[in-house]
Amino acid sequence: MSGSSTEQRIGLVIEDLAPTRAWLVEMLTLTFPGIRVVTADSLASARTAMAGCFGPVDTARSVPHLALVDLGLPDGSGIELIRELACARPDVMPIVTTIYDDDGHLFDAITAGAQGYLLKDQDAGLLAQYLRRIERGDPPLSPSIARRILARLRSPAAPVPAAPGATLAPADPDVTLTPREIEVLSLLGRGLRNAEVARLLSLSEHTIAGYVKAIYAKLSICSRAEAALEAAKRGLV
Amino acid sequence: MSRWSPSLVILCAFFVGLVLAGAATFLAVDQPWTGLRLVDDGDAAPAREPGVRIAAVARNGPAAAAGVAQGMRLVAIEAGGRREEVLPGDLIEESDMLPGFPAIIAFQDRQTRLAAILAADWVELHLVDPEGEPIRLWIAPADSRPILDLPLLFWVQIMTGVGAMLIGGWVLGLRRDGSGPLMFFLSAPTLAVSAFSSAVYGTRELAIDGTLFRVLSAINHLGAVGFGAAMISLFLVYPKRLVTDRVPVAVGLAVTVLWVLDTLRLTPGPGYGGYYATLIEMILIVTLIGVQWRKNRHDPTARAALRWLGLSIVLGAGAFTMAMMVPLTLGTEPLLSQGMAFGFFLLIYIGLALGVRRYRLFELDEWAFKVMFYTLGAMLLLAMDGVLIWLIGLDQAPSLGLSLIVVGFGYLPLREILWRRMVLRRPIADHELFRQVIEVAFTARPAERAERWRQLIRTVFDPLSLEPARGEVSVARADADGVMLLLPPTADAPALEVRYPWRGRGLFGPAHLQLAREMTQLMRHADEGRAAYERGATEERRRIARDLHDDVGARLLTGLHKADLGETRSLIRGALADIRTIAAGLARGSMPLGRVIADLRHETSGRLEAAGLALDWPLDDGAHDELPLDYAVYRNLFGALREIISNVIRHAAATTVRIEIRVEDGMLYLSVADDGIGLVAAAAADADGRADADGERPSGGLGLGNLARRVGDLGGRIAFPEQPRGTRVDLELPLEGTRPATAG
Numbered sequence: 001m002s003g004s005s006t007e008q009r010i011g012l013v014i015e016d017l018a019p020t021r022a023w024l025v026e027m028l029t030l031t032f033p034g035i036r037v038v039t040a041d042s043l044a045s046a047r048t049a050m051a052g053c054f055g056p057v058d059t060a061r062s063v064p065h066l067a068l069v070d071l072g073l074p075d076g077s078g079i080e081l082i083r084e085l086a087c088a089r090p091d092v093m094p095i096v097t098t099i100y101d102d103d104g105h106l107f108d109a110i111t112a113g114a115q116g117y118l119l120k121d122q123d124a125g126l127l128a129q130y131l132r133r134i135e136r137g138d139p140p141l142s143p144s145i146a147r148r149i150l151a152r153l154r155s156p157a158a159p160v161p162a163a164p165g166a167t168l169a170p171a172d173p174d175v176t177l178t179p180r181e182i183e184v185l186s187l188l189g190r191g192l193r194n195a196e197v198a199r200l201l202s203l204s205e206h207t208i209a210g211y212v213k214a215i216y217a218k219l220s221i222c223s224r225a226e227a228a229l230e231a232a233k234r235g236l237v
Numbered sequence: 238m239s240r241w242s243p244s245l246v247i248l249c250a251f252f253v254g255l256v257l258a259g260a261a262t263f264l265a266v267d268q269p270w271t272g273l274r275l276v277d278d279g280d281a282a283p284a285r286e287p288g289v290r291i292a293a294v295a296r297n298g299p300a301a302a303a304g305v306a307q308g309m310r311l312v313a314i315e316a317g318g319r320r321e322e323v324l325p326g327d328l329i330e331e332s333d334m335l336p337g338f339p340a341i342i343a344f345q346d347r348q349t350r351l352a353a354i355l356a357a358d359w360v361e362l363h364l365v366d367p368e369g370e371p372i373r374l375w376i377a378p379a380d381s382r383p384i385l386d387l388p389l390l391f392w393v394q395i396m397t398g399v400g401a402m403l404i405g406g407w408v409l410g411l412r413r414d415g416s417g418p419l420m421f422f423l424s425a426p427t428l429a430v431s432a433f434s435s436a437v438y439g440t441r442e443l444a445i446d447g448t449l450f451r452v453l454s455a456i457n458h459l460g461a462v463g464f465g466a467a468m469i470s471l472f473l474v475y476p477k478r479l480v481t482d483r484v485p486v487a488v489g490l491a492v493t494v495l496w497v498l499d500t501l502r503l504t505p506g507p508g509y510g511g512y513y514a515t516l517i518e519m520i521l522i523v524t525l526i527g528v529q530w531r532k533n534r535h536d537p538t539a540r541a542a543l544r545w546l547g548l549s550i551v552l553g554a555g556a557f558t559m560a561m562m563v564p565l566t567l568g569t570e571p572l573l574s575q576g577m578a579f580g581f582f583l584l585i586y587i588g589l590a591l592g593v594r595r596y597r598l599f600e601l602d603e604w605a606f607k608v609m610f611y612t613l614g615a616m617l618l619l620a621m622d623g624v625l626i627w628l629i630g631l632d633q634a635p636s637l638g639l640s641l642i643v644v645g646f647g648y649l650p651l652r653e654i655l656w657r658r659m660v661l662r663r664p665i666a667d668h669e670l671f672r673q674v675i676e677v678a679f680t681a682r683p684a685e686r687a688e689r690w691r692q693l694i695r696t697v698f699d700p701l702s703l704e705p706a707r708g709e710v711s712v713a714r715a716d717a718d719g720v721m722l723l724l725p726p727t728a729d730a731p732a733l734e735v736r737y738p739w740r741g742r743g744l745f746g747p748a749h750l751q752l753a754r755e756m757t758q759l760m761r762h763a764d765e766g767r768a769a770y771e772r773g774a775t776e777e778r779r780r781i782a783r784d785l786h787d788d789v790g791a792r793l794l795t796g797l798h799k800a801d802l803g804e805t806r807s808l809i810r811g812a813l814a815d816i817r818t819i820a821a822g823l824a825r826g827s828m829p830l831g832r833v834i835a836d837l838r839h840e841t842s843g844r845l846e847a848a849g850l851a852l853d854w855p856l857d858d859g860a861h862d863e864l865p866l867d868y869a870v871y872r873n874l875f876g877a878l879r880e881i882i883s884n885v886i887r888h889a890a891a892t893t894v895r896i897e898i899r900v901e902d903g904m905l906y907l908s909v910a911d912d913g914i915g916l917v918a919a920a921a922a923d924a925d926g927r928a929d930a931d932g933e934r935p936s937g938g939l940g941l942g943n944l945a946r947r948v949g950d951l952g953g954r955i956a957f958p959e960q961p962r963g964t965r966v967d968l969e970l971p972l973e974g975t976r977p978a979t980a981g
Binding site: 099100101102121122123125126142143144147189190191192193196200 | 817
């Protein structure tokens with residue numbers, strides 16, 4: 001870690017509903033004191049704002065910048081923006097904000113590179129708590145998403161019909177889950193929370209969070225492309 | 238004939254016409270031939286000149302070979318010691334022109350003698366040259382007359398007869414359901430035999446055997462009076478039926494009797510069975526046209542048809558009568574050669590064909606021509622085929638190889654293409670038919686669906702006419718001897734009347750009927766399926782609308798009237814959670830139990846965690862994870878658990894909640910227990926909340942009372958068994974048999 005941790009972190013809120021946007025801004029400033037929040041209400045204005053506010057890519061940051069991205073924007077899907085961010089700005093953590101935890105859209109967002117998701121109708125305290133957890137690398141995983149991931153990655157014989165925009169092949173050879181990851185995913189898929197899974201598997205909650213984070217990373221197209229690039233660089237492939 | 242396709246009827250009529258024409262041609266050709274064209278100078282001839290003038294001598298004929306020249310006069314013929322003078326009267330076209338039976342008998346006897354002499358191997362011609370010098374030449378008459386020597390008069394009559402058969406067959410082929418077309422058709426063979434017989438004796442070189450003459454003349458008479466009878470009968474029933482079918486039969490019988498008497502020469506004179514009779518018939522025809530005209534004064538369509546048909550017949554038959562019969566009746570010379578006058582009859586039939594297009598004669602429409610063209614096209618193809626085969630057969634020379642190559646590479650493929658285009662029926666493959674039926678069934682708009690169904694029928698049967706059926710049709714059936722197919726109302730289209738399949742080139746057979754039945758049945762099944770699907774979708778929509786109104790609406794309304802912002806927010810969150818569940822119900826009709834439990838557990842543990850309560854929910858064995866839960870069941874399960882948890886969080890003052898879900902004997906059991914202060918105390922605490930709500934619904938929006946009612950609607954039960962401590966809610970819902978309760 002470099003000493004740049006003291007520099008100001010930036011939060012980007014992309015949301016077309018003004019009251020919700022204001023509320024999210026408030027949430028961010030309350031949760032992360034000292035954060036500078038920039039807002040946008042469409043994909044276009046978000047791109048403009050991104051170009052201006054983040055500055056040069058700085059992968060050495062101790063705390064990432066945050067981008068809260070609504071999926072249903074007036075000029076397109078936030079998933080596009082998440083993909084752009086995930087590939088171009090490793091120092092920005094894209095997080096989906098949504099009202100419906102519809103697994104199709106969330107799954108696509110995660111494969112695009114989202115690091116977590118927030119349900120906008122949650123209680124303020126709860127939302128802050130989730131936000132902090134995501135930022136720490138403990139992203140949530142709803143049962144339906146866990147099930148979808150399992151279905152997609154574990155049984156190539158019975159592929160889930162790909163949602164529009166999904167770029168992950170039904171049996172992607174690049175993505176393989178470890179037996180432990182599968183175990184964790186199936187328990188999460190049955191509605192258990194991280195703490196319960198940890199208790200059941202006699203592991204620490206922190207370890208479970210690590211598995212979930214790893215699953216997120218494996219799904220993200222950009223990080224997989226990067227890993228492949230890295231492997232090629234090192235002459236491993 | 239009842240099982241014949243229109244094309245086949247036309248072809249048969251035409252073929253019969255051709256056979257008769259062939260027989261007439263054979264008779265005309267199968268006569269001794271000298272190669273002379275003889276004419277009667279009549280009044281122009283000098284009285285002192287004997288015999289008849291030789292107007293022309295066939296270049297390759299026996300007469301030319303013997304030295305006979307144009308301009309000489311033939312005075313007599315002689316063979317085997319028998320000599321006959323040649324008189325101008327021997328050349329008359331029609332023996333009817335002679336006054337009285339004795340003259341006819343004498344004439345026919347002379348014909349017999351002349352014909353016998355001409356049949357000899359050598360015949361001595363007594364001639365005079367233009368200077369009046371007698372010449373005697375020996376000729377050897379050929380056994381038969383070259384077909385090309387037959388004069389135009391002959392062919393005019395043959396064409397008239399064949400043309401009449403073709404058009405008569407056409408009308409009959411397309412309309413076999415009335416006596417009008419039948420009467421019209423009958424006029425064709427009568428006209429044909431009349432014309433053909435007259436062609437044979439009328440264009441003879443000099444003489445044919447008298448008995449043959451008499452037979453042919455009798456046939457000619459039968460045809461002539463028969464034609465008149467057919468026309469009279471036609472106007473007795475068309476356009477308006479004036480009499481029953483017995484009258485035309487009686488007319489036919491009367492005419493037959495008259496003919497028999499005439500043939501046996503039992504009438505006072507030849508005119509009674511000949512020109513008097515036809516003249517009277519003509520008068521009757523015109524009278525009947527007048528009667529029809531008056532009877533149809535309120536029917537402009539019938540009048541238009543009558544005007545045209547009547548005009549054709551009066552002009553055609555009338556002109557013939559005027560040119561031939563009237564002069565004969567008055568005892569004067571006919572105005573025109575009888576053979577030529579027969580051409581007038583062809584006018585009737587050509588007129589009729591034109592009238593079909595314009596006036597829908599016999600209710601035939603434009604499509605009637607398609608049948609005719611296809612039939613003629615197919616016929617032409619066959620004729621071409623025959624001619625080519627004949628030509629190749631003739632050519633035995635080395636060019637045979639070349640011919641075969643030309644035929645093999647050029648003609649046969651062309652013939653195949655033409656045949657396929659004109660005659661072959663294009664069948665539709667089963668899978669293609671199925672696909673098309675399904676496509677029709679699932680066309681969204683009823684009008685479009687009806688139109689596509691018609692289109693499909695057109696594709697399958699290629700009919701000439703497709704119209705709504707008049708009567709009621711409950712099941713597909715063929716009618717009118719296979720010309721018509723009746724289809725029951727299908728795919729929002731009315732019952733259909735399909736006529737003349739394959740452009741009139743075929744009939745509906747049992748296999749087609751079967752196909753039509755399968756199609757309508759398939760369509761009915763597909764229709765029912767779609768209707769059931771639509772009913773289901775409507776039912777689903779109504780249920781979701783009700784859920785939105787009852788649950789989401791109620792929560793939002795309650796939230797609207799809450800003074801406390803925290804409570805309002807909590808209600809709005811509840812409403813959003815409801816929307817989530819309803820949306821999931823929209824996306825899928827049912828959800829597997831495993832997923833429902835997982836979602837319930839996730840939501841509940843999140844809420845309890847946020848409220849600081851512990852959850853004790855043992856993981857089950859997952860045996861029933863794949864059991865599908867209907868929307869109605871899981872919707873209520875979510876509602877119930879949300880409501881119960883809300884109550885526990887708000888009022889129970891508990892620390893731990895214990896939940897269990899299990900499936901047993903088709904029932905789903907949910908048990909929620911807390912370690913709080915118990916239901917009675919909770920209800921008392923809730924009383925404050927109820928006071929400012931609408932009185933019926935507790936502050937939760939849905940309320941336990943409402944919940945109990947909904948669970949009851951699903952055939953389930955909710956119970957609150959006594960607990961030593963805290964509250965326990967037991968809920969049971971049947972997994973099966975929830976449909977009747979929801980189909981309201």
